[in-house]
Amino acid sequence: MRAIATEVGVQAGALYNYTPDKQSLLFDLMEGHMTELLAAVPNKGAGAEGRLRAFVGFHIDFHFTRQDAVFISYMELRNLTPENFARVEALRRQYEDRLEQILRDGVDEGVFAVGDTKIATLAIIAMLTGVTTWFREGGRLSLEQVTAQYWDMVRRAVT
């Protein structure tokens, strides 16, 4: 709280005019992040493969442009009350379900071949989110090039 106060140029006590406590601040941040994510995730496209491609591009871009929120959401997750934790987890599961539905549809269409769609979902999300931990602009490759290779690997992994 003191760090936030310094950052915005007030004293620590003054923050409590805007939030009842740190827990609420943390929860509002995470819930807002997840709500934005769910509102922005694409769900249209030509066929399961097109939708998966859109999902991969979206996930990398969204998380890269919000690295701070992603980092905080992960590191502070265990500081939430059990109720708040459960609410954030429920939103996260909703997001996973979006990807799993694409995979299921692809299997039904006969264009994808995955053993268990839930495992494939978690594997893909872990792989994509990992980009935020090492990618920095100005490096050897552009985010577009990185995204292209990730899409290529994801496509082959489920095709």
Added chain:
Amino acid sequence: MRAIATEVGVQAGALYNYTPDKQSLLFDLMEGHMTELLAAVPNKGAGAEGRLRAFVGFHIDFHFTRQDAVFISYMELRNLTPENFARVEALRRQYEDRLEQILRDGVDEGVFAVGDTKIATLAIIAMLTGVTTWFREGGRLSLEQVTAQYWDMVRRAVT
């Protein structure tokens, strides 16, 4: 430190007969973990594909049986001094290089097709390590079944 002391049945002050401070304790734990990892990672096998398969199985098993160390290593990484952080990171990079060498060899052999081997390395490790965050024994699938599907996805992603 108080939690550790309670766990082992002594008072907090008594721990300082075994470690000069918390920083050393943290660093020794992480360095030990990484050294074990590097000592245990398999490097032999029939061809790049066989070596990759062995790597996948090893990585999942090693990290699953050491979930606590993996969790601490990640959460406490930023509490290391810059020097200790750099040393742990160097070990981590050595481990990544083991996987990347397998991918490079596979490309040379003509059995793998990946754009950038470094990106593929990071993608695969992120995907595999993710298993530790959700897998619990007694669930719908055994660790062997999960490992089999991950290997299938990894194989297809790079083939």
Added chain:
DNA sequence: GTCTATACCCCGATAGAC
């Protein structure tokens, strides 16, 4: 080697003046 006691610091949060 372990204990009790405590120093010192940082944290979240509150009280009350302005």
Added chain:
DNA sequence: GTCTATCGGGGTATAGAC
């Protein structure tokens, strides 16, 4: 709405008796 001052609690680490 913001300030200063402070409370209560937790943290790491140390001192000194046994």
